[in-house]
Amino acid sequence: MTGKQILMLVGDFVEDYEVMVPFQALQMVGHTVQAVCPHKKAGETVRTAVHDFEGDQTYSEKPGHNFTLNASFEAIDPSAFHALVVPGGRAPEYIRLEDRVLEIVRHFATHDKPIAAICHGLQVLTxxxxxxxxxxxxxxxxxxEVxxxxxxxxSTPVDRAVVDGNxxxxxxxxxxxxxxxxxxxxLGTRIEHGKMARV
Structure with missing residues (x-):
């Protein structure tokens, strides 16, 4: 498998699990993920928020971790990437105000490249x-908004996904x-499951 170049758009108070888990999981299977935030550079951090579902009318919110960006937003060329990931949290509501963010998203949509958006990440796509x-x-x-x-x-259960083309x-x-x-x-990623060896 040849790893793909994946761009991740984040901002302060991105949802903790929605940035941390895909960032690590996609790299684990051989892809390269570059996480960027408008007005920030590689090595800087964004703060995350933990959104939980505890029986209230909407999610609760708690402080999360600091997530370190590994690429600089201003240096991003979307044509160099195969796919886009937009996590949720509170970041989408304000990074969508950035014209450059919208231009980047349109590049992926116009060229029918794979896009994944979770939770409030759809606000950027809309x-x-x-x-x-x-x-x-x-x-x-x-x-x-959608x-x-x-x-x-x-409308789908909270643990399900919806796929439409890419x-x-x-x-x-x-x-x-x-x-x-x-x-x-x-993405065309194939994971082969072998037999577990007995120790």
Whole structure:
């Protein structure tokens, strides 16, 4: 397998699991992931937020970790990347105000490159006009935005993913096993399972 170059768009208070887990998991299977944030450089950090589902009307929020960026936003050339990942949390609501972020997203959508968006990450895709006519899911509070942007919102259990062509979406971090598996298929990544040797 030849690893793919994957771009991840983040910002302060990105959801902790939604940035940490895919960043590590995609590298684990041989892909290169470059995480960038507008107005920040490689080596700088973004703060994360832990969103949990504890029986309230919406998610709770707690402080997470500091996540270290490994690439500089200003140096990014989207044509050098095979795929895009947009985690959720609070970051999408403000990084979507950056024209360059929207240009980057449009590049991936226009060239039909694989895109994965989780939870509130759909806010970036809707702002970029990148989901028209596409079936997708998101955190339920983003459903109206998806529909206003011309997407087809699919209500799905929190641990499931929705795939439409090269677009893979999920409602929140409990869907990591589902959306990561689907994203790897879209990327053409094949994981072979061998027999475990007895010790």
């Amino acid at each position: 702002a970029a006009g990148a989901i028209e006519g596409k079936r997708c899911t998101a955190y339920p509070a983003c459903g109206p 529909e206003r942007a011309g997407g087809i919102y699919v 677009l893979v979406t999920a409602p929140a971090w409990p869907a990591h096993p589902a959306w990561l598996a689907e994203f790897l298929k879209v």
